[in-house]
Amino acid sequence: MSRQGNGHKGNGHQGAVKLTRKDFASDQEVRWCPGCGDYSILAQVQKVLPDLGIPREKFVFVSGIGCSSRFPYYMNTYGFHTIHGRAPAVATGIKATNPDLSVWVITGDGDGLSIGGNHLLHTLRRNVDVNIILFNNRIYGLTKGQYSPTSEFGKRTKSTPFGSIDWPLNPLSVALGAGATFVARSVDRDTKHLASVLERAARHKGSSFVEVLQNCNIFNDGAFEPFAGRTVRDDRLLYLEHGQPLVFGKERNKGIRLNGCRLEVVQLGEEITESDLVIHDERADEPNLAFMLAHLDYPEYPVPVGVFRAVEKPTYEELLEEQIQTAIRRQGEGDLEKLLHSGYTWTVE
Amino acid sequence: METTTVVEERPQPRIQELETVTIRFSGDSGDGMQLTGTQFTNTTALAGNDLATLPDFPAEIRAPAGSLPGVSSFQVCFSSHDIRTPGDQPDVLVAMNPAALKVNLPDLVEGGLIIINTDGFNEVNLKKAKYDSNPLEDGTLARYRVYKIPITSLTLKALKDVNIPHKQAERCKNFFALGLMYWLYDRPIDATLKWIERRFADQPELIQANQTALRAGYAYGEATEMFTTHYRVRRAAIEPGVYRNVTGNEATALGFVAAAQLAGRPLFYASYPITPASDILHALAQYKNFGVKTFQAEDEIAAICAAIGAAFAGDLGLTGTSGPGLALKSEAINLAVMAELPVVVVDVQRAGPSTGMPTKTEQADLLQALFGRNSDSPVAVVAPATPADCFIMAIEAFRIATKYMVPVIYLSDGYLGNGSEPWRIPSLDELPRIELKFRTDPEGFYPYLRDERTLARPWAVPGTPGLEHRIGGLEKEHITGNVSYDPDNHMLMTQLRAEKVARIAEDIPDVEVFGDPEGELLVVGWGSTYGAITSAVEHLRARGASVSSVHLRYLNPFPRNLGAILSRFEKVLVPELNYGQLALVLRARYLVETISFPKVKGKPFKIAEIVHKIQEVLEQ
Ligand SMILES: Cc1ncc(C[n+]2csc(CCOP(=O)(O)OP(=O)(O)O)c2C)c(N)n1
Ligand code: SF4
Numbered sequence A: 001m002s003r004q005g006n007g008h009k010g011n012g013h014q015g016a017v018k019l020t021r022k023d024f025a026s027d028q029e030v031r032w033c034p035g036c037g038d039y040s041i042l043a044q045v046q047k048v049l050p051d052l053g054i055p056r057e058k059f060v061f062v063s064g065i066g067c068s069s070r071f072p073y074y075m076n077t078y079g080f081h082t083i084h085g086r087a088p089a090v091a092t093g094i095k096a097t098n099p100d101l102s103v104w105v106i107t108g109d110g111d112g113l114s115i116g117g118n119h120l121l122h123t124l125r126r127n128v129d130v131n132i133i134l135f136n137n138r139i140y141g142l143t144k145g146q147y148s149p150t151s152e153f154g155k156r157t158k159s160t161p162f163g164s165i166d167w168p169l170n171p172l173s174v175a176l177g178a179g180a181t182f183v184a185r186s187v188d189r190d191t192k193h194l195a196s197v198l199e200r201a202a203r204h205k206g207s208s209f210v211e212v213l214q215n216c217n218i219f220n221d222g223a224f225e226p227f228a229g230r231t232v233r234d235d236r237l238l239y240l241e242h243g244q245p246l247v248f249g250k251e252r253n254k255g256i257r258l259n260g261c262r263l264e265v266v267q268l269g270e271e272i273t274e275s276d277l278v279i280h281d282e283r284a285d286e287p288n289l290a291f292m293l294a295h296l297d298y299p300e301y302p303v304p305v306g307v308f309r310a311v312e313k314p315t316y317e318e319l320l321e322e323q324i325q326t327a328i329r330r331q332g333e334g335d336l337e338k339l340l341h342s343g344y345t346w347t348v349e
Numbered sequence B: 001m002e003t004t005t006v007v008e009e010r011p012q013p014r015i016q017e018l019e020t021v022t023i024r025f026s027g028d029s030g031d032g033m034q035l036t037g038t039q040f041t042n043t044t045a046l047a048g049n050d051l052a053t054l055p056d057f058p059a060e061i062r063a064p065a066g067s068l069p070g071v072s073s074f075q076v077c078f079s080s081h082d083i084r085t086p087g088d089q090p091d092v093l094v095a096m097n098p099a100a101l102k103v104n105l106p107d108l109v110e111g112g113l114i115i116i117n118t119d120g121f122n123e124v125n126l127k128k129a130k131y132d133s134n135p136l137e138d139g140t141l142a143r144y145r146v147y148k149i150p151i152t153s154l155t156l157k158a159l160k161d162v163n164i165p166h167k168q169a170e171r172c173k174n175f176f177a178l179g180l181m182y183w184l185y186d187r188p189i190d191a192t193l194k195w196i197e198r199r200f201a202d203q204p205e206l207i208q209a210n211q212t213a214l215r216a217g218y219a220y221g222e223a224t225e226m227f228t229t230h231y232r233v234r235r236a237a238i239e240p241g242v243y244r245n246v247t248g249n250e251a252t253a254l255g256f257v258a259a260a261q262l263a264g265r266p267l268f269y270a271s272y273p274i275t276p277a278s279d280i281l282h283a284l285a286q287y288k289n290f291g292v293k294t295f296q297a298e299d300e301i302a303a304i305c306a307a308i309g310a311a312f313a314g315d316l317g318l319t320g321t322s323g324p325g326l327a328l329k330s331e332a333i334n335l336a337v338m339a340e341l342p343v344v345v346v347d348v349q350r351a352g353p354s355t356g357m358p359t360k361t362e363q364a365d366l367l368q369a370l371f372g373r374n375s376d377s378p379v380a381v382v383a384p385a386t387p388a389d390c391f392i393m394a395i396e397a398f399r400i401a402t403k404y405m406v407p408v409i410y411l412s413d414g415y416l417g418n419g420s421e422p423w424r425i426p427s428l429d430e431l432p433r434i435e436l437k438f439r440t441d442p443e444g445f446y447p448y449l450r451d452e453r454t455l456a457r458p459w460a461v462p463g464t465p466g467l468e469h470r471i472g473g474l475e476k477e478h479i480t481g482n483v484s485y486d487p488d489n490h491m492l493m494t495q496l497r498a499e500k501v502a503r504i505a506e507d508i509p510d511v512e513v514f515g516d517p518e519g520e521l522l523v524v525g526w527g528s529t530y531g532a533i534t535s536a537v538e539h540l541r542a543r544g545a546s547v548s549s550v551h552l553r554y555l556n557p558f559p560r561n562l563g564a565i566l567s568r569f570e571k572v573l574v575p576e577l578n579y580g581q582l583a584l585v586l587r588a589r590y591l592v593e594t595i596s597f598p599k600v601k602g603k604p605f606k607i608a609e610i611v612h613k614i615q616e617v618l619e620q
């Protein structure tokens, strides 16, 4: 029997040794379909982790079920491939137990928004300090091609031969609605951008939610090609930058302006200049702008990518620890003997 | 000036000795019957009696005043000898209104004593209780000894000099009733007087009012000629020690806190509110200074998943629920089975499938606990037998879970959870140790390399350098823990998971036979039926019947000696608060004929029911 792999790779403690992306690759053969967007996300995560200054043993990758959820097996960190949709709940328990860990949740559009939608909402609402990466391929990959909660209306799949009659969810607006403190989007093949978004998510204190538009070349090939394809993306993606006007286009000649309560695309020129455009503010207390941006969609609008929202709020595990410390300060460290004897007691001689 | 007081000549009431008395206090949910019962219980404990209690409150949060569903009652049984149940039938019923009388009368023993607050019996209340005529006048109560007392007006009269609003004065009537019962059963009132002082420390007029009402009730018993007898129940021979009353849910919470202290790791309790388990969440949420983390999850699935996450990360991961919640947790329990993590799942069982009868008791989740998951899914199952036993079994659940790296289901029920009994508080050195072994050495580490004796895999928590590894619900390769679809490996792992749980039998006490080790009939019970079964068997043995009993607190695996014991009896009777679940398992496991004696009425067994059944079986 081969006794390699799980938990037996690398040389234990790294101390001050600088880690590299190789340190984060496990010896398990990666089993996604050739050409799947998941490879690229894996590569970017492995690239980003060494720069965070966190020792390898402190990373935990928790996933649900789906192609995407195979992710932890390929990371040479602690990993837990749990059950369908429940990874955020498992991650909450891990983080509450040991706030010192860097906990990542890997989920899919079905895993995170269908069966596990409830846990996603509540984890975000509590602001548990975990990084949730949702691989959105707008399809159920692992079960071989049924439509998902993010599939477009009318989509023909194995389970919707006549077209889907469900309206899709917008993952970002779900996250914003739940009060997430960090909300971002990127694209699997836009590697530099993806790496930068992942790094920011990792450094954010509190729940980070990142939607990665991920190509499933087997069951939903080219889903994002019309706007995220290499040749068109400069014109059809809107790269958000905090404090900067919303400008896009290869020639940087288009922008987003507020007209009444709606965002509109404008051509920059003599009449309209950058000073007329909306300035991106990811730190706004109110998520209104982020919400409006989350709803911009191709072809009427460019598709925004980058950080939509990044605000500070105490994390769940901090507040939990604080309550414990306050209780200890007020009541003293728990004394079992005293506890057992509390309330009304009497002595039998 | 000299005054002389004329003392009316009256015969001193007789004191009659009784062995055991069961009293049920009942009234509207606003009448303070739970409090009255608790005070009576505490005073009775001080008087040195053995006792057991059972509260029964309305399912509705605010049922209409005076209505039948709004009746709240509290039963206490006390005795000069060892008792194990709150009593089959009350000997005494205190009824503060017609609804309370109507609901509780059918339970009262023939010829029992009824104390009625006649002020509660007005037109409106009679109608709300759906009485067509007044039961105090129409002969309904002819078979009982009835004391009709205008408790409310007597209370108001006693409080006429106390400066509180009329409404509040009226509310003191439960203390009047309590005072009267103290006189009737010859108990001192001091403990309650003191309690009132503490309870209303910042409201002096309420101290005065309640204490006055209590004294007035006591004096009323003494002064009226209504009662020709009062009663005395002598001290019981009770093991010396410091005692307190605990409900099963309280003892469960305390047991888990103790387990965490004994193990030296924090307790992480995740739960979603559900009757009758919520009190465990409420209790544990107060123990923050013990480092207890409580997490009210978004649902039962999240609760167990968070507990599993906590277990993975090295805390004592615990989740608690009732039957419907256990159903939701089943997929995640299997994750813990596969990942071999020490999570404990409390099920405070309640009656019926689906929502059933949430406030009523049953022990019908046994098969769910043993088998209610996909595929072969062995978990350990334990079940406390009495409210106080909940404490020890909670510790036991974590001892097993952490030693064998296995999920443990802990089956309590509504009757245990809400019922209470005196508990001799153990000293800390009487408690078992829980030794946790966290793996830290990377040398030779494999996530599924097992301990030879227990078959437990190593507990290697995130944050430990050099032990990075991946676990999950996919089948694991023996030793390495890598994902494996190998057919022989799956067979091997299935065997290992089963064998691991089976080996726990080496590590739990043999079950003790109550009575002779062999004979005509063995009664086998588990969980909360302990009191009724043991009392019934004791009763019949005293009359020469060839009957013994065993009570199972370990349901998976069973104690090693159970098979041999079963084989030494001609017949095996299995009373359970379900439709025959343990009977089925015993039959399958030991190939014995079992006579099932099911009761599914949302109520515990009465001793008499089991006595009759045993007699019937012995006569066959
Ligand atoms: C309880 C349960 N129900 C259903 C499944 C089957 N199942 C596995 S993955 C999946 C959908 C995954 O879709 P998604 O989350 O989008 O992940 P992808 O494969 O696309 O990455 C389903 C329905 C399961 N594993 N568990
Ligand atoms: S099915 Fe789609 S998502 Fe799954 S591995 Fe293949 S390409 Fe990737």
Ligand SMILES: [Mg+2]
Residues within 6 Å of the ligand: A066, A108, A109, A110, A135, A136, A137, A138, A139, A140, A141, A148
């Ligand atoms: Mg998908």
